[in-house]
Amino acid sequence: MRVTVTINGQRRSDEIEDRLLLVHYLREVAQLTGTHVGCETSLCGACTVLINGKAVKSCTVLAAQAEGVEITTVEGLVKDGHLHPVQEGFWEEHGLQCGFCTPGMLMLTTDLLSRNPDPSEAEIRHALDGNLCRCTGYQHIINAVQYAARKMRETRKSA
Amino acid sequence: MFPASFQYHRAASVKDALGMLQQFGDDAKLLSGGHSLLPMMKLRLAQPTHLVDIAGVAELSGVREEGGKIVIGGATIHDNVASNQIVRNKLGLLAEVASAIGDIQVRNRGTIGGSLAHSDPAADYPAGVLALEGEIKLESSSGSRVVKAQDFFVDLLTTAIKPGEILTGVSFTPHPARTGFAYLKHRQPASGFAIVGIAAMVTLDAKGNCERVRVGVTGLGAKAFRPAAVESALAGKKPDTGAIGTAAAHAADGIDPLSDIHASADFRSELARVYTRRAIQQAIARIKT
Numbered sequence: 507m508r509v510t511v512t513i514n515g516q517r518r519s520d521e522i523e524d525r526l527l528l529v530h531y532l533r534e535v536a537q538l539t540g541t542h543v544g545c546e547t548s549l550c551g552a553c554t555v556l557i558n559g560k561a562v563k564s565c566t567v568l569a570a571q572a573e574g575v576e577i578t579t580v581e582g583l584v585k586d587g588h589l590h591p592v593q594e595g596f597w598e599e600h601g602l603q604c605g606f607c608t609p610g611m612l613m614l615t616t617d618l619l620s621r622n623p624d625p626s627e628a629e630i631r632h633a634l635d636g637n638l639c640r641c642t643g644y645q646h647i648i649n650a651v652q653y654a655a656r657k658m659r660e661t662r663k664s665a
Numbered sequence: 666m667f668p669a670s671f672q673y674h675r676a677a678s679v680k681d682a683l684g685m686l687q688q689f690g691d692d693a694k695l696l697s698g699g700h701s702l703l704p705m706m707k708l709r710l711a712q713p714t715h716l717v718d719i720a721g722v723a724e725l726s727g728v729r730e731e732g733g734k735i736v737i738g739g740a741t742i743h744d745n746v747a748s749n750q751i752v753r754n755k756l757g758l759l760a761e762v763a764s765a766i767g768d769i770q771v772r773n774r775g776t777i778g779g780s781l782a783h784s785d786p787a788a789d790y791p792a793g794v795l796a797l798e799g800e801i802k803l804e805s806s807s808g809s810r811v812v813k814a815q816d817f818f819v820d821l822l823t824t825a826i827k828p829g830e831i832l833t834g835v836s837f838t839p840h841p842a843r844t845g846f847a848y849l850k851h852r853q854p855a856s857g858f859a860i861v862g863i864a865a866m867v868t869l870d871a872k873g874n875c876e877r878v879r880v881g882v883t884g885l886g887a888k889a890f891r892p893a894a895v896e897s898a899l900a901g902k903k904p905d906t907g908a909i910g911t912a913a914a915h916a917a918d919g920i921d922p923l924s925d926i927h928a929s930a931d932f933r934s935e936l937a938r939v940y941t942r943r944a945i946q947q948a949i950a951r952i953k954t
C-alpha cells in the first residue's frame with residue numbers, strides 16, 4: 507500500500523507493507539535513525555515521536571495509520587543550525603549518559619512543554635512516566651526539562 | 666517484533682466500516698488506537714487478516730452535548746476526554762479516570778471505544794463508566810442498540826458487543842448537584858494499568874444523607890463490576906467514617922479475585938476494600954455545598 511506523510515516538514519510518499527510499524531518506516535524507509543527502538547512493547551518510550559504535535563510510541567503505530575499526518579522526529583528539532591531549547595537543556599544539565607533514551611525523552615518533553623509551559627517537578631515526573639532511562643537516575647533529566655521550560659518562557663516573553 | 670501479515674483498510678465512515686466488517690466477517694478486526702490490539706498482534710495472540718481502521722472516522726470522535734446528556738464518540742482518544750472542558754466541568758469523574766490511564770503517549774493514541782471493547786480486567790475506563798452508569802451505543806448493519814454499563818462487561822476480555830457491531834459512543838448524565846467523585850488506583854508501576862482501581866460517585870440529599878452512591882471496581886476480578894453491597898449499605902445513611910468503613914468492607918464480596926506476581930488474591934481484595942473507603946471519603950470531601 508502507499509502512505510503519504512510529512513516528516514520534519516518534508517512530504518514523502520512510499521510503497522510499504524501493510525504491517526510495517528511506524529518506527530521501522532522512519533528508520534529504514536525514511537532513513538531517520540535518530541528514533542530508537544528499545545523494548546518494542548510500548549513500555550520504554552525510546553521510539554517516541556510527535557504526530558501532529560502529540561507524543562506517541564512509534565513502535566505501537568502502523569505506518570499505514572500515519573497517512574496524511576505531520577511527524578516530527580528528533581532530527582526535526584534543530585532550527586537553522588541551532589539546538590532546540592529542549593536539546594540545549596539536556597546538553598547543559600547533563601540529561602543523558604549513553605543517550606539511548608534521549609530522542610524519546612526530547613520528543614516527550616516537547617509535547618509536555620507545549621501543553622504546560624511551566625510544569626512543577628511532580629508534573630514532570632508524572633509526564634515522564636512512559637519513558638525509561640537506565641543511566642541518569644532521572645534527576646538530571648528533570649533539571650533539563652526545567653531548563654528548557656525556563657528558556658522557552660524567556661524566549662516567548664522577549665518575542 | 667512485528668505482526669503477522671494482514672490487509673489494512675481505512676474506513677471513511679461508520680457505514681463504510683460496517684460494510685467492511687460484513688464483507689470480511691470473522692477475519693476482520695476493528696483498529697482504533699491500536700494500543701491493545703497491536704501489542705497483541707506483535708505477540709501473535711491475535712492474527713486478524715483484515716484490519717479496519719476507524720481512528721479517522723470524524724463522526725466517531727469528540728465530545729458533544731445531546732438532549733441533556735454528554736456523548737463521547739467511540740474513537741475519542743483518552744487525552745481528549747481528559748482535557749475536554751465539557752467533560753471536566755460536568756463529568757469530572759470521567760476526566761479523572763481518563764487522565765489516570767497509562768502515560769501521555771498511551772493517552773494520545775488509545776480510545777474509549779477500544780478500551781471498553783477490549784475490556785482488559787485492569788483497564789481504568791470500565792470502573793468509571795460503571796460508576797457513572799454510562800450507556801454504550803452499538804451499531805451494526807442491521808441497526809443500533811444501547812447497552813447499560815452494568816450489562817456490558819460479561820467476562821474476562823468479553824463484552825456484550827456482537828460480531829459486526831461498532832461501539833459508536835458512550836452517553837452519560839452530567840453530575841447532579843451535591844455530587845462528589847474520585848478515582849483512586851493502585852498502579853502496576855511498569856504499564857500504569859490498575860492493580861485495583863476504584864471509581865466512586867456520591868450524591869447527598871439536602872439533609873446531608875447519601876442519596877446515591879455508585880462505585881465501579883476494576884482490577885480485582887475477571888471483569889469490572891459495581892459492588893452492590895457497598896452502594897446499598899450507604900443508601901439513605903449519614904456518611905460518617907463508621908458507615909463508610911462498614912460499607913467499604915463489602916467491596917470484594919462474592920468476587921473471585923485475580924492473582925498474579927504483582928498482587929495476590931488476598932492483597933487485591935484488601936486493596937479494593939481500602940481504596941473503596943478512601944475513594945468514597947474523597948468523593949464526599951469534594952462535594953460543594
Ligand SMILES: Cc1cc2nc3c(=O)[nH]c(=O)nc-3n(C[C@H](O)[C@H](O)[C@H](O)COP(=O)(O)OP(=O)(O)OC[C@H]3O[C@@H](n4cnc5c(N)ncnc54)[C@H](O)[C@@H]3O)c2cc1C
Pocket residue numbers: 547548549566694695696697698699700701702703704719739740765766767768771774775776777778779780781782783785787788789790826830831832833856857858859
Ligand atoms: C504501555 C501501555 C500502557 C497502558 N496503560 C493503561 C492503563 O494504565 N489503563 C488502561 O485502562 N489502559 C491502558 N492501556 C491500554 C490503552 O488504554 C488502550 O489504548 C485501550 O485499552 C484500547 O484502546 P485502543 O483505541 O488502543 O483500541 P485498539 O487496540 O485499537 O482495539 C482494542 C480492541 O477493541 C476493538 N475495538 C476498537 N474500537 C472499537 C469500537 N469502536 N467498537 C468495537 N470494537 C472496537 C478492536 O477490534 C480490538 O479488539 C495501556 C496500553 C499500553 C500500550
Ligand code: FES
Pocket residue numbers: 542543544545546547548549550551552553554563564565566
Ligand atoms: S520501543 Fe517503543 S516504547 Fe519501547
Ligand code: FES
Pocket residue numbers: 601602603604605606607608638639640641642
Ligand atoms: S541516558 Fe542511557 S538510557 Fe537514558
